[in-house]
Amino acid sequence: MNPDHNNENSDVGDVAAERVRIFDTTLRDGEQAPGFSMDRRAKLRMAHALEALGVDIIEAGFPSASPDDFASVSEIARVLRGPTVCGLARCHDNDIDACGRALEAARHARIHVFLSTSPLHREHKLNMSKQQVIDTACAAIERAKKLCHEVEFSAEDAMRTEPEYLVEVFSAAIAAGATTVNVPDTVGYTTPVEMAERITYLRQHVRGADRAIFSTHCHDDLGMAVANSLAGVAAGARQVECTINGIGERAGNASMEEVVMALRVRGAFFGVDTGIDARKLYPTSRLLTQLTGQPVARNKAVVGDNAFAHESGIHQHGMLKHRGTYEIMRPQDVGMGETRLVLGKHSGRHALRQRLQSLGHEVDEAAMDNVFARFKALADKKREVHDQDLEAIALGMDPEATGPWRIVQLNTNSHLGGSASASVKLTHDSGHEVGEAAIGDGPVDAVLRAIERATGTALDVTQFQVRAVSEGGDAQGQAQLTARHAERDWRGSGVSTDIIEATAHAALAIVNRIERQQPVTPRAAVAGL
Ligand SMILES: CC(=O)SCCNC(=O)CCNC(=O)[C@H](O)C(C)(C)COP(=O)(O)OP(=O)(O)OC[C@H]1O[C@@H](n2cnc3c(N)ncnc32)[C@H](O)[C@@H]1OP(=O)(O)O
Ligand SMILES: CC(C)C(=O)C(=O)O
Numbered sequence: 001m002n003p004d005h006n007n008e009n010s011d012v013g014d015v016a017a018e019r020v021r022i023f024d025t026t027l028r029d030g031e032q033a034p035g036f037s038m039d040r041r042a043k044l045r046m047a048h049a050l051e052a053l054g055v056d057i058i059e060a061g062f063p064s065a066s067p068d069d070f071a072s073v074s075e076i077a078r079v080l081r082g083p084t085v086c087g088l089a090r091c092h093d094n095d096i097d098a099c100g101r102a103l104e105a106a107r108h109a110r111i112h113v114f115l116s117t118s119p120l121h122r123e124h125k126l127n128m129s130k131q132q133v134i135d136t137a138c139a140a141i142e143r144a145k146k147l148c149h150e151v152e153f154s155a156e157d158a159m160r161t162e163p164e165y166l167v168e169v170f171s172a173a174i175a176a177g178a179t180t181v182n183v184p185d186t187v188g189y190t191t192p193v194e195m196a197e198r199i200t201y202l203r204q205h206v207r208g209a210d211r212a213i214f215s216t217h218c219h220d221d222l223g224m225a226v227a228n229s230l231a232g233v234a235a236g237a238r239q240v241e242c243t244i245n246g247i248g249e250r251a252g253n254a255s256m257e258e259v260v261m262a263l264r265v266r267g268a269f270f271g272v273d274t275g276i277d278a279r280k281l282y283p284t285s286r287l288l289t290q291l292t293g294q295p296v297a298r299n300k301a302v303v304g305d306n307a308f309a310h311e312s313g314i315h316q317h318g319m320l321k322h323r324g325t326y327e328i329m330r331p332q333d334v335g336m337g338e339t340r341l342v343l344g345k346h347s348g349r350h351a352l353r354q355r356l357q358s359l360g361h362e363v364d365e366a367a368m369d370n371v372f373a374r375f376k377a378l379a380d381k382k383r384e385v386h387d388q389d390l391e392a393i394a395l396g397m398d399p400e401a402t403g404p405w406r407i408v409q410l411n412t413n414s415h416l417g418g419s420a421s422a423s424v425k426l427t428h429d430s431g432h433e434v435g436e437a438a439i440g441d442g443p444v445d446a447v448l449r450a451i452e453r454a455t456g457t458a459l460d461v462t463q464f465q466v467r468a469v470s471e472g473g474d475a476q477g478q479a480q481l482t483a484r485h486a487e488r489d490w491r492g493s494g495v496s497t498d499i500i501e502a503t504a505h506a507a508l509a510i511v512n513r514i515e516r517q518q519p520v521t522p523r524a525a526v527a528g529l
């Protein structure tokens with residue numbers, strides 16, 4: 001690789017710019033954690049999303065780790081034209097050369113070499129003296145520099161390293177050609193005050209500090225990764241290493257969405273911003289959960305399901321008066337759709353009335369007490385009260401009623417690589433029994449079709465989710481279905497040790513709701529079965 005070919009994206013000379021570079025390591029540190037491995041296709045998909053998001057540097061992998069990681073880094077380097085593509089290397093000639101080869105086709109490339117500097121790591125892991133660490137790091141940086149103009153050096157376990165020694169390490173690293181010096185809190189041990197002090201101290205004492213970007217790389221073992229990264233920025237760090245959803249070794253890395261939104265929402269406090277298109281944060285987070293199969297917690301900041309959802313009556317009342325009472329950013333700012341006022345046992349009359357009005361039900365003051373009491377009674381039993389439940393209450397019907405349809409028999413048959421068939425026998429409260437069979441793309445589809453035929457109710461399924469609600473081989477599965485019917489969304493759920501049966505119960509719950517709220521002549525009655 002020509003070491004000068006990527007000069008145009010160089011960090012050097014740009015130190016004063018008040019923009020914080022976002023260095024994404026989802027595809028390296030993020031996928032290093034158990035359960036988060038991604039294959040080449042998944043990594044490439046993620047890399048495109050990160051490019052669209054506007055990250056400055058993508059750490060695409062560790063080329064020496066495996067042939068697939070090498071191939072992933074090469075491919076990402078070849079296809080991405082915007083961000084700098086970076087590969088990680090130990091201070092080993094083979095690692096550095098492999099990194100250089102993997103990045104050959106990159107428009108903007110960076111080799112990231114690292115070596116531990118803390119006493120614990122020097123003594124027990126590397127068996128190196130202080131001077132050997134400096135010499136090894138410098139030799140590695142010089143080798144990398146011959147392959148690539150941009151070289152980052154990380155002092156692994158920097159926050160447990162003697163500060164004066166760290167000054168010597170970084171001074172030597174910059175003299176050897178490092179353009180970014182990274183200060184990792186590898187084990188998530190530090191605190192925000194210490195991080196700010198350390199970055200300030202290093203910027204004051206490292207020789208050649210004005211020729212390099214100082215960077216943070218924080219882990220979340222004590223839940224302070226984002227706070228520590230922001231403290232580093234406040235003290236002058238101009239690169240933050242982070243990951244989508246905060247994935248990474250052990251408890252993870254600093255979460256990109258949190259860092260980015262903190263810098264944006266508290267822009268006046270920090271006085272710096274990033275180049276991230278924040279409206280793509282949520283879609284990118286969702287993509288990662290799909291590619292890894294690892295969901296984020298409901299209460300995760302910025303991208304969790306509850307980040308913009310309110311169930312408590314007092315908060316809902318405030319939100320109805322002024323959004324700013326309980327939200328410091330809008331869900332739209334991070335690409336997440338609308339704020340949700342979820343009705344549950346903590347909700348009050350203001351939110352209930354507003355939702356009923358939006359559903360077309362004006363409830364006068366006299367009737368409201370009764371509607372509210374029925375709503376609370378139901379909410380005590382259910383986690384969330386849905387629109388259909390509210391409609392039933394508003395119409396004076398029983399939201400907990402079951403039937404009229406019930407399952408008597410269910411059989412499914414599926415063949416590997418082929419279609420599946422299902423047959424159902426249902427009874428109707430009117431006394432009729434009806435049996436139907438259908439084929440489909442898999443047993444779930446076949447069962448849904450058989451139920452549609454048997455009940456005469458068309459279900460256009462828009463969402464389908466199955467999750468375990470207990471543990472072990474005999475775990476209960478809960479199926480949740482949302483279906484479109486008569487221009488409305490209808491929800492139903494079913495629980496069984498057999499997920500196909502759970503699905504059938506969920507579908508029937510929807511059909512029953514539709515029938516109870518919009519009484520139709522059941523097919524059984526029409527057919528006279
Ligand atoms: C803090 C971090 O996140 S560091 C990055 C961690 N990521 C990974 O480890 C993922 C990828 N790693 C791998 O696939 C493998 O560990 C490989 C291919 C890199 C190396 O595998 P192996 O050669 O079998 O070594 P192994 O992983 O068992 O041990 C690590 C070796 O690297 C050495 N080492 C560790 N860090 C460095 C470094 N920065 N520079 C030079 N050598 C290092 C260790 O001392 C040890 O050396 P030894 O084999 O001479 O005892
Ligand atoms: C390789 C380095 C930057 C790292 O991941 C760490 O120290 O946590």
Ligand SMILES: [Mg+2]
Nearest residue numbers: 029186217249
């Ligand atoms: Mg790390």
